Amino acid sequence: MSSGLLFAVVGCLLFVMGLGGIILLDHLLRRILAFNLLGSGIFLVLVGLAQRSGRPDPVPQAMVLTGIVVSVAATALALALARRHQAAGGNTGQTDRTSPEERHD
Amino acid sequence: MNAALAFDTLLALLLLWSAWQALSTPKLDRAVIMFIVFGLLLTLVWSRLDAPDIALAEAALGAGLTGTLLLDALAAFGQTGQGAGSTGFMTTIRRFPTILVLLVLLAALLAALSNLPLPTVNLPAMVAQQMPDSGVSHPVTAVLLNFRGYDTLLEVAVLMLALLGILTVGLPVERPLLSRNLLVPILARYAVPLMTLAAIYLLWAGSHRPGGAFQAAAVLAAGVVLLNLAQVQPRWIPGQHWIRQLISAGFLLFLCIAALLLMLNGGLLHYPPDQAGLLILLIESGLTVSLAINLAAFYLLRSDRPEPLPNQEDTP
Amino acid sequence: MLLDLASNLLLLAGGFFFCAGTVGLLRFPDVYTRLHALAKADNLGLGCLLAGLALKADSLVQAIKLLAIWPLVLVASAVVGYAIAHRADRLGITPWQRDDR
Numbered sequence: 375m376s377s378g379l380l381f382a383v384v385g386c387l388l389f390v391m392g393l394g395g396i397i398l399l400d401h402l403l404r405r406i407l408a409f410n411l412l413g414s415g416i417f418l419v420l421v422g423l424a425q426r427s428g429r430p431d432p433v434p435q436a437m438v439l440t441g442i443v444v445s446v447a448a449t450a451l452a453l454a455l456a457r458r459h460q461a462a463g464g465n466t467g468q469t470d471r472t473s474p475e476e477r478h479d
Numbered sequence: 480m481n482a483a484l485a486f487d488t489l490l491a492l493l494l495l496w497s498a499w500q501a502l503s504t505p506k507l508d509r510a511v512i513m514f515i516v517f518g519l520l521l522t523l524v525w526s527r528l529d530a531p532d533i534a535l536a537e538a539a540l541g542a543g544l545t546g547t548l549l550l551d552a553l554a555a556f557g558q559t560g561q562g563a564g565s566t567g568f569m570t571t572i573r574r575f576p577t578i579l580v581l582l583v584l585l586a587a588l589l590a591a592l593s594n595l596p597l598p599t600v601n602l603p604a605m606v607a608q609q610m611p612d613s614g615v616s617h618p619v620t621a622v623l624l625n626f627r628g629y630d631t632l633l634e635v636a637v638l639m640l641a642l643l644g645i646l647t648v649g650l651p652v653e654r655p656l657l658s659r660n661l662l663v664p665i666l667a668r669y670a671v672p673l674m675t676l677a678a679i680y681l682l683w684a685g686s687h688r689p690g691g692a693f694q695a696a697a698v699l700a701a702g703v704v705l706l707n708l709a710q711v712q713p714r715w716i717p718g719q720h721w722i723r724q725l726i727s728a729g730f731l732l733f734l735c736i737a738a739l740l741l742m743l744n745g746g747l748l749h750y751p752p753d754q755a756g757l758l759i760l761l762i763e764s765g766l767t768v769s770l771a772i773n774l775a776a777f778y779l780l781r782s783d784r785p786e787p788l789p790n791q792e793d794t795p
Numbered sequence: 796m797l798l799d800l801a802s803n804l805l806l807l808a809g810g811f812f813f814c815a816g817t818v819g820l821l822r823f824p825d826v827y828t829r830l831h832a833l834a835k836a837d838n839l840g841l842g843c844l845l846a847g848l849a850l851k852a853d854s855l856v857q858a859i860k861l862l863a864i865w866p867l868v869l870v871a872s873a874v875v876g877y878a879i880a881h882r883a884d885r886l887g888i889t890p891w892q893r894d895d896r
Contacts, residue, residue, distance in 0.1 A: 375484070376791055377483065377484060377487040377491055377527060377528065378528060379592070380484070380487055380491055381487070381491060381524060381527075381528060382592055383592060384491045384494060384495060386585060386588040386592065387585065388494075388495070388498055389583055389588070390581050390582075390584055390585040390588070391495075391498055391499065391502065393581060393584070393699065394577070394578065394581045395502045397581075398574055398577060398578075399502065401507070401717055402508060403507060403511075403549070403552060403553070403556060404502065404507070405509075405512050406549075407501050407502065407510060407511070407549070408502060410514065410541075410545065411498050411501070411502070411517070414517075414521055414541070417533075418521075418524070421525070421528050421530050421533065422528065423529075423595070424530075425528060425529070426595075426598065429603045430528075430529040430530065430603070431603045432601050432602075432603065432606055432618035432619045432621070432622045433602050433606065433622050433626075435530050435532060435533055435622075436622040436623045436627060436630075437621050437627075437630075437694060438530070438533050438537055439533055439623065440623070440630055440631065440634045442533065442536050442537060442541055443536070443540060443634060443638065443693055444634055444637055444638070444721070445541075446540045446541070446544055446545055446774070446777070447637060447638045447641035447642075447777070448641065449545050449548060449549075450548055450641060450645060450777035451641045451644045451645055453548055453549070453552045454644070454645040454648045455644075455645060455648060455680055456552065456622075457555045457556070457648075458557075458648045458740070459674075460555070460556060461555075471722065474788050
């Protein structure tokens, strides 16, 4: 097993972990973490399989570069929405929340 | 199993362990820290997979900027103790069907990986064949800005849209820090010029070695975030014109060059081979500046304590 | 040959110092002592690693680039260590005393 294939397998595992996290977890912030893991898993599959033809294939690498930048943007937007949701008193899946005045900051 | 594969296996196990910890640990701040660790380990993995451009971008953006945004969101959510989402993860019986389906999905993916068809098109050879006409000598940059330039154009638009989304969510309120740190401004004074120099080098180096506009933009954005942490740069106000102008300038430059080439050469982003290098450098310079402002704006324009919604009463 | 031997010894020393720093991170009782372990042992380990790699480098420019990483990391870790300790002090965390359990 080459290292590319090994990391493609790891990518599949991360994808399934991330997907499970989004479905099964309650807290919004953890779901965002799971979403990032899902994206990283997909990138690993892309680049791991790019090693197949001997030379590193630049096209999947360019796509993954684009993907990382876009997933940063998506994470930023998701965090902004989650914070707004939480500040407006919505349910964020948090079971033990300290109010902003109680925490040390 | 040789030493390289043993090292890769160890790296893969650490990666999976840190990802699992990020999802399942009860304390939320530990989860975010484990995610940052995951990002740094992933940087090592990209280096092992002969993808230095991706390693640069992952270190700066995936571990760095995403980690900063998450830590800041953590502060806004409040420190949570036990029970922050750990209660549901693996304990309730009704989650069993979901887990079963996920395991079946995993088995299907691994089966698909084990009998992959051989690639019908030899992409690396095609890229290498077209490289002399592309204007740059680094294949990933050539793919990003020449062969798949349209994707990059749309990606910049996506970043701008994400920023628009963040702006509609709430207005930033400056929250005073707990303590006035004395050393971080001194560090910022020396580090930010060095980071600017590194960003310019990365931009120029992208044409013949790993580097390019995105990595340069990430380093510049990190410099701006550092200035904010040093309390030298206050948070941006959404109505300020120069932010909007700088962010859209890079995208507009790219779009204008693409439209010009459409009119002259009959194809979107069909560079004339002798001027391709110059055009790519021009586009990348514009992209570096505007993407740096855009990425920094993700951090500096985030809202902290937004205004209450219009029809919200006192009682919940 | 001698260069190779020196390089390998430096790499091993770097690994040892990193292990020592990690053991300190895991075993020390409070945040201040853990910062000691990280800021001192890990940076010394990094210096040894970089020196060992610089001896194996292909050209002088590459060796200088490798060695230039060390002062940057030193400065960054010094500032970050101070920031963490300052905030811990502000949060009221007192240093561990021998009679604490």
